[in-house]
Amino acid sequence: MKARLTRSALGVALLCLACGAQASSHREAPFITTVPKVDATDFYMFNSYESGRDGYVTLIANYQPLQDGYGGPNYFSMDANALYEIHIDNVGDAKEHLSFQFRFKNKLSNSGAGTALNIGGKMVDIPLIQSGAVSSVKDANLQVNESYTLTVVRGDRRSGTAQMVAHATSGATTFDKPVDNIGKKTIADYAAYAAKHVYPITIPGCATPAKVFVGQRQDPFAVNLGTIFDLVNAPVSVITDPALINAVPNTIGDKNVTTLALEVHKDCLKASATGDDVIGGWTTASLRQGRLLDPKPGSGHQTSEKAGGAWVQVSRLGMPLVNEVVVGLKDKDKFNSSKPKDDAQFADYVTHPTLPALLEIALALPNTAPTNFPRNDLVTTFLTGIKGVNQQKTVTASEMLRLNTAIPAVPFAQQNRLGIVGNILAAGNDNAGYPNGRRPKDDVVDISLVAVMGGLCVANGDTDKLGFGAACKPSAVPLGATSFKLHDGVD
Template sequence: MTKPSFAFTPLLAALLMAAVGPVGASSHREAPFITTVPKVDATDFYMFRSYEAGRDDHVTLIANYVPLQDAYGGPNYFAMDPNALYEIHVDNNGDAKEDLTFQFRFTNTLANAGAGVTLPIGGKNVAIPLIQAGQVANVRDASLNLSEKFTLTVVRGDRRTGTASLATNASGGATQFDKPVDNIGVKTIPDYAGYAAKHIHTVNIPGCAMPAKVFVGQRQDPFAVNLGTIFDLVNAPVGVITNPELINAAPNTIGDKNVTTLALEVHKSCLKAGETGDDVIGGWTTASLRQARLLNPRPASAHQASEKPGGAWVQVSRLGMPLVNEVVIGLKDKDKFNASAPTGDGQFIDYVTNPTLPALLEIALALPNIAPTNFPRNDLVTTFLTGIAGVNQPRNVVGAEMLRLNTAIPPVAFAQQNRLGIVGNILAGGNDNAGYPNGRRPKDDVVDISLVAVMGGLCVANGTTNALGFGTDCTPAKVPLSSTAFSLHDAVDQAVVTLLPGFPYLNTPLPGSK
């Protein structure tokens, strides 16, 4: 079981990454193999009670893929992989197995029945080299040379052997949904926000009486991190990263990047195991490729015809809580973790109970003897593998790494959300228990929360009342860092990232030109 210690890793990512090599933010480029196939690289996973007005009885699930997209990345931009299987899994009974899986498959075809848009040149019709032949404003615009569509399959039970049914468009019953082209620039798509909004689909989920929403498309990367500084052995003065007044002292390194978002908004009752089911659900996202991938030495004249896949699906990416594989799992086991399922997390337990990140932080900051010694780190196991009793722990829980969300805890309006999630709520004595690690909202500053947690800050928050159920593991002798643990940060404030007030919540992607 591995995820706990990650939860505290965004800043510490710098430390481990210094030994591993350059990587992206959050869970971008977190394992050796995934760096070779960025189209199936999951960057972030979010799961939270919807806080859009009038939608608070829904749960939003967001899986982001294809990291570090430069807005000007033409002429082919960042279409999803039609030879991949993208999935969002939900465990609604605490046994670390998926009970509900949402599968996304993509089809990318050229216009004119695969011939593409052509122009008459010297008496011949010649295919154009771009994915657009003019301005774009509508779904399936005639100016688009490339049509991107997807299907959404709902699987109940095991993701490979369970009962599978296609979700349908609530308007017309279609089983294919249109994906907007990436934000090429303001001349091609003058009103990208309006254009993208036309691709938010209301859908019928098989077995669910309430309609859902789905959106797949490019978004501005919602994650904020002081990437270069952090990965350079936390190359920042201790006086800066422990001063709460300087939480926004540095620019967001990835503020100029886009990602591709798979977003769902589903009524909470459709995610639980019936009316009397547990209110706590777990969630994670995976991506899989075919076991055999042959390169065609003579590809046909078509879109992405150089590869001929075959064989069984092989999972190559896994992401629940942020930064787990990136900065908690040892380098030798990173590919293994990406291929694993939550039921097998016992093989990774040492990375959680005996994490290396605190010791790496001691080295990076030249501050000996600040790392907690309350081994095994049961505070991390409780918070990040089983959930916190009374907050987001299922009735019958099997320890495993995934986001866990209590769907009975009401959402908090964006303006009132505490950027430090449950940690910040404890400190402020407030009423916001709807944040990380109880699920994850876009505003939750998981970098700073993770820093607090990995250095024993949750033990300090637990206090003499044992509010988080950590028992006697959090004695001052074993957790030497005092309340100053709550001051640790990466000098980049997640709370100032631009977001939308409603579904799909993540901001309009940056354009290729302005």
């Protein structure tokens, strides 16, 4: 499984409609299935590899999974009663010290009156979000205009110092979001239209300008969800044969997500100019504690709900796949509401993972799960970072992406789809990929399969040469070198 990408980092994240990033979290917890607008599908954090963007870090949070391209007439606006955030821990205590907050507004045209047509002498509102072709920002043919504000908070996300982010040229603090890709008759060149919504921004406290984009992107998550969650309904001979990585059809290749993307200089993300080069990051979404349905809503846009009270976190995503296939079902909602600093309560799911045992059952391969309990190799890989690569100088075991901003970015064409794992197994030269942050090209499903089934312990050898612990050795991995070949059958 790998993203179908051919462009550089920022171009991929912000400008390419047909490109995107692998999605790892679709409807992963019971409650989040009831509020899809705040369902985080993916979080990415990587050193930008566009030409001329040395020193920048790209942050991408994707929301609203499985959007259909034909999802009219309302399409997929963001929740105006929600708070979407990207958090950075730059000291290693598993707490946010920098947060970027996105808030959305959905407003009807004509100062809230909407778009009406003269029908037999009466002005009657139209039922669609557009009345004609759309090509520009705030196009007159749009009945619904979606905008957002961006706030940077230093310190605690709720009690820290909050400042508005502004357009670097105009000074405006409200940004327009492109309407979703309705179709070619409405928007002849969606890529060009979306590109008009990439904004240069000034972040208070940061010396270097940044960029922001929010809009619909194609979700190229190359996976057959039916096969995977039907007890891995694929022959063992397929998922252990590297020549068959395209054997299973990608069932969601035509789905979309909504992307929140920032490109920020690393000096803005670090605690100080001389601070730790390794940063941690994750995304969350929150809803108001009180949400009441109005039995007699008035005219307007989204008037059936009244929301108020404190923010309540309902979605969380850092490392991919964690809440989807690691955390137990009964704790999935709990995990989505938790903070990294409290992750000790979920430690058993990593030190004693059930996924290897489930794969034994699903594939009828008894006695193939690794036996090195507790699985400190997984703790290192997913909860603390790898020493000398992406482990912070002071580290608190917790689930988040960790990125070493000092490791040079690798050009797209030279990137190893297996990231650091590929580097370990193939003696390559790419330490800039997952789990050192996460790039769009990183094949996180295959990487995770190799790791969870003990591939890193085979590579660690009997002398702990990679530092995963003495118990992490080949004899603890019944699959042996076969664990290196595991894949999900979709590329």
